[in-house]
Amino acid sequence: MAMKAEFINPFLDSIVNVLETMAGVKVTPGKPQRKLEDAAAGDVTGLIGMASSEIRGSLAITFSSEAIFDVVKRMLGEEVREINSTVTDLVGEITNMVTGGAKRLLEEMGYDFDMAIPAVVAGKNHRISHKSGGPKIIIPFFIDAGKFYVEICFE
C-alpha cells in the first residue's frame, strides 16, 4: 500500500471517536484496503476536499440507509425513514467533525491542509470514485445496524 498508514490512522481514529462519543454506538473498523474498483455503494455520502500547496485529498463517508437511520436516532433521538434534510445535515456535520479531528492529529505530525465545504449526496445505491493517480484506500466499518465505508484519497 503506497499511502502511509500514518496518514490513514488519524481518520480511522477520528471516525470511531466521533461516532462513539456523539452517537454512543460501538464501531468496529474493518481492514483498510486499496480500492481497485467502484465497489462501495450506499444511500447517503458525505464528501469533503482537503487542500494545501503540498497536499491534495478527498474523503468520502458512505452510509447505507439502515446504518445512518440508527445513527440519527442515537444522536438526535429522531426516527427517520427517508434520507431527508435531517439526515443529510447530520452526515455533513459528521464529515466535518471527522475531518477536523483527523486534521488536528495530522497537524501534530507536521501535515497541514485546509478543509473545503462538505457536500452530501443522497440517492439509492450511488457509487463514488475519486479521480486521482494516487492510491485510494477504503475502510469498512461495522455497527450493529449496518455497515458504512470511508474512502480516502491523497496525493
Add this chain to the structure above:
Amino acid sequence: MAMKAEFINPFLDSIVNVLETMAGVKVTPGKPQRKLEDAAAGDVTGLIGMASSEIRGSLAITFSSEAIFDVVKRMLGEEVREINSTVTDLVGEITNMVTGGAKRLLEEMGYDFDMAIPAVVAGKNHRISHKSGGPKIIIPFFIDAGKFYVEICFE
C-alpha cells in the same frame, strides 16, 4: 445574492470555455440562482473542494445521462449507454479543468486557493447538497442533448 458575481463568473466562463473548446458543443448558461432546496437531481456529478486559509468552497457539476453521453461522444468519439468508468473519468477531468480555469481567473483577481481531488458520483437521480452557512448558487446550462447544473458554494 450575497455571493459576488465576480466570484461566480469565472466558473461560468470556464465551463462554457471547456465544453465549447473540448467538446465543440454550444453551451447556453441560464440564470444563476440562489439554491434554496435540493432541487437539482442528475445521474453523474463531479465534485471538487477548494480551500485556503481565507477561502473554503465546493463545486458540483451534475449531468443527466443524455447530456453527458453526448459530451462523451463529442470529446472521445465513443458511444456510451451507461455511466461507466469512461464517463466518470471524463466528468472528473471536466471538473478539474473547469475549476483549474476558474482558479487562474480568480488568482488574477487576488483570490487564491488550492484544489482538492475530484470525486465523481454515479447513481440515477441522486441529489447534492452543500452544507454551509454561506450562499449556494446554482446555474443551469443548456446544450442540445440536455441540461446540466453547476452548483457553487463559498465561505
